[in-house]
Amino acid sequence: MKCSGNAHVYGDNIDTDRIIPGKYTKTLDLQSLADHVLEDLDPDFRTRFTVGDVLVGGDNFGCGSSREQAPVALKVVGISVVIARYFARIFFRNAINIGLPVLEVPDHDIQPSDVLTVDMARGEVLNQTQQKTYRATQMPDIMLAILAEGGLVPYLKKHGDYRATLR
Amino acid sequence: MNLTVAEKILYAHVGKLTRAGDIAITPVDGAMATDTTAPMAIKAFGEMGGTRLWDAERFHLVLDHAAPAPNERVANLHKLMRDFAREQGCALYEIGQGICHQIMVEQGHVRPGHVFIGADSHTSTYGALNAMACGVGSTDLAAVMLTGKIWLKVPHTIRIDCRGQLPDGVSPKDLVLYLTGQLGISGATYMAVEFDGEAFESMTLAGRMAVANLLAEMGAKTGFVTPVGLHIPHAWAAAGWEGTFADPDANYVKTLTVDVSKLRPQVAAPESPDNVVDIDRHLGTKIDYAFIGTCGNGRLEDLRAAAAVLNGQHIAPGVRFVIAPASKQTLLDAIQDGTAYALIQAGATIINPGCGPCVGTHEGVPADGEVVISSANRNFRGRMGNPRSQIFLASPATVAASALTGEITHAGNL
Ligand code: SF4
Numbered sequence: 001m002k003c004s005g006n007a008h009v010y011g012d013n014i015d016t017d018r019i020i021p022g023k024y025t026k027t028l029d030l031q032s033l034a035d036h037v038l039e040d041l042d043p044d045f046r047t048r049f050t051v052g053d054v055l056v057g058g059d060n061f062g063c064g065s066s067r068e069q070a071p072v073a074l075k076v077v078g079i080s081v082v083i084a085r086y087f088a089r090i091f092f093r094n095a096i097n098i099g100l101p102v103l104e105v106p107d108h109d110i111q112p113s114d115v116l117t118v119d120m121a122r123g124e125v126l127n128q129t130q131q132k133t134y135r136a137t138q139m140p141d142i143m144l145a146i147l148a149e150g151g152l153v154p155y156l157k158k159h160g161d162y163r164a165t166l167r
Numbered sequence: 168m169n170l171t172v173a174e175k176i177l178y179a180h181v182g183k184l185t186r187a188g189d190i191a192i193t194p195v196d197g198a199m200a201t202d203t204t205a206p207m208a209i210k211a212f213g214e215m216g217g218t219r220l221w222d223a224e225r226f227h228l229v230l231d232h233a234a235p236a237p238n239e240r241v242a243n244l245h246k247l248m249r250d251f252a253r254e255q256g257c258a259l260y261e262i263g264q265g266i267c268h269q270i271m272v273e274q275g276h277v278r279p280g281h282v283f284i285g286a287d288s289h290t291s292t293y294g295a296l297n298a299m300a301c302g303v304g305s306t307d308l309a310a311v312m313l314t315g316k317i318w319l320k321v322p323h324t325i326r327i328d329c330r331g332q333l334p335d336g337v338s339p340k341d342l343v344l345y346l347t348g349q350l351g352i353s354g355a356t357y358m359a360v361e362f363d364g365e366a367f368e369s370m371t372l373a374g375r376m377a378v379a380n381l382l383a384e385m386g387a388k389t390g391f392v393t394p395v396g397l398h399i400p401h402a403w404a405a406a407g408w409e410g411t412f413a414d415p416d417a418n419y420v421k422t423l424t425v426d427v428s429k430l431r432p433q434v435a436a437p438e439s440p441d442n443v444v445d446i447d448r449h450l451g452t453k454i455d456y457a458f459i460g461t462c463g464n465g466r467l468e469d470l471r472a473a474a475a476v477l478n479g480q481h482i483a484p485g486v487r488f489v490i491a492p493a494s495k496q497t498l499l500d501a502i503q504d505g506t507a508y509a510l511i512q513a514g515a516t517i518i519n520p521g522c523g524p525c526v527g528t529h530e531g532v533p534a535d536g537e538v539v540i541s542s543a544n545r546n547f548r549g550r551m552g553n554p555r556s557q558i559f560l561a562s563p564a565t566v567a568a569s570a571l572t573g574e575i576t577h578a579g580n581l
Contacts, residue, residue: 017547022526026233026241028206040554060353066288068304089357094304140190142318152306156215161314162192
């Protein structure tokens with residue numbers, strides 16, 4: 001999977017309350033989450049954003065609550081991939097499980113509005129603006145297998161159970 | 168064998184040895200979801216092709232985050248959960264029964280040595296019981312509902328050794344706030360934490376739960392308070408159980424040794440739970456709103472600590488003081504022993520057992536510019552429903568002392 005888009009860059013420890021405030025999470029209307037995504041962090045986000053853009057964080061992206069509404073909100077608004085130096089663990093799992101591509105890139109100097117091309121299969125991010133390539137951390141096989149099916153729902157629908165994997 | 172507690176518990180479940188860094192697919196002993204996470208999990212369960220729970224006896228639903236329902240949207244989600252529970256024959260804890268984590272422990276759904284999966288980040292609280300408990304999101308939980316299993320990366324472990332006894336007036340919450348400040352909000356990301364040492368050995372179950380609760384604020388996957396000195400109020404516990412102990416030569420990524428005997432009360436200043444300092448740094452900061460409750464510190468011991476600090480006096484004019492008992496049992500006990508009477512006399516508003524205003528959904532959202540002092544576990548911007556308010560985290564004694572004076576106050580100075 002390959003995607004290209006503008007980078008929206010935020011700092012370290014972006015918590016799930018900033019991705020989607022708890023008061024909006026009690027719903028099954030997933031589209032409604034998109035209306036409030038990142039609203040306490042960056043009230044102008046929606047005006048600068050185009051579908052397919054890339055969200056970029058620093059350390060510990062997605063810390064805080066277990067709310068899956070956080071990656072869902074990013075997915076339904078149309079973020080193509082989230083890049084961070086590293087992710088909080090529940091957010092990381094949730095994103096893969098709902099089929100939102102996420103990449104851990106420990107070393108990057110991506111700036112706001114840089115144009116990025118992300119190659120998920122190769123674990124590479126090309127920064128077209130700065131003419132640089134960054135490498136992502138290798139994900140466990142089981143996560144790659146889940147992401148390859150489009151998330152844990154299609155994965156289990158197809159396989160019925162977890163398939164053993166050692167890495 | 169040089170195994171950590173996490174490696175041992177997983178070994179016992181998976182039937183083969185896995186080490187930190189390996190992937191383990193493990194059966195679980197129990198699972199639960201709340202009104203924030205269950206509706207999406209139920210939907211995903213159906214989409215996965217699920218028709219029956221893997222084991223209805225081991226699955227529990229709790230209405231606690233926005234309960235009773237504040238609006239029609241939530242009311243319909245509650246109904247969806249009730250319908251699902253009826254259809255599947257699993258337990259559903261109704262509004263007013265309390266917070267999921269308190270209920271799982273009180274009802275004995277989680278036991279020492281269990282692998283327990285909860286669709287809530289503070290599931291780590293059961294580390295107080297020496298269980299391996301991990302918080303997940305809705306889709307992971309749906310997979311547990313379907314298969315009775317979860318995949319986990321076997322965590323590396325940090326050991327925290329707390330020497331000495333906590334001084335009078337310094338609570339387990341102060342200790343764990345201090346440790347959170349030391350480790351930082353991502354200090355234990357992907358890892359397990361073992362809490363060991365004298366300071367924990369003399370701690371009540373409630374205190375141990377307050378400690379394990381903040382594992383989530385260290386980024387940890389799970390954690391364990393030493394089972395030494397653990398008293399469990401359940402019939403099965405009387406029959407005797409053996410805690411899981413790490414081998415003496417277990418591999419740790421890091422060991423932290425702390426002398427707790429001179430610790431001062433702590434506060435976490437806005438807007439992060441690891442922004443922790445001695446209370447002295449913020450003494451005198453004006454507060455508008457004091458809150459005691461949550462899976463962090465809303466237990467009987469916490470309510471009693473608050474009542475003891477208030478000591479028959481009335482809270483400061485212009486301050487509101489909201490208390491949400493962690494469970495129905497907590498409230499009943501507090502009524503029976505006079506704690507609830509004393510708190511209400513002092514000016515507190517006791518709301519129904521549950522999460523209350525913790526997550527900004529209902530029952531006490533702060534106004535613009537207001538300052539809250541709370542016994543909860545999170546003070547992120549907007550956490551209580553208003554991004555223009557500020558939240559300090561502290562022990563129940565500090566919260567009560569601050570309600571009394573209208574400013575952040577050390578209970579020992581009253
Ligand atoms: S009390 Fe607060 S932190 Fe605990 S489960 Fe409820 S919302 Fe989450």
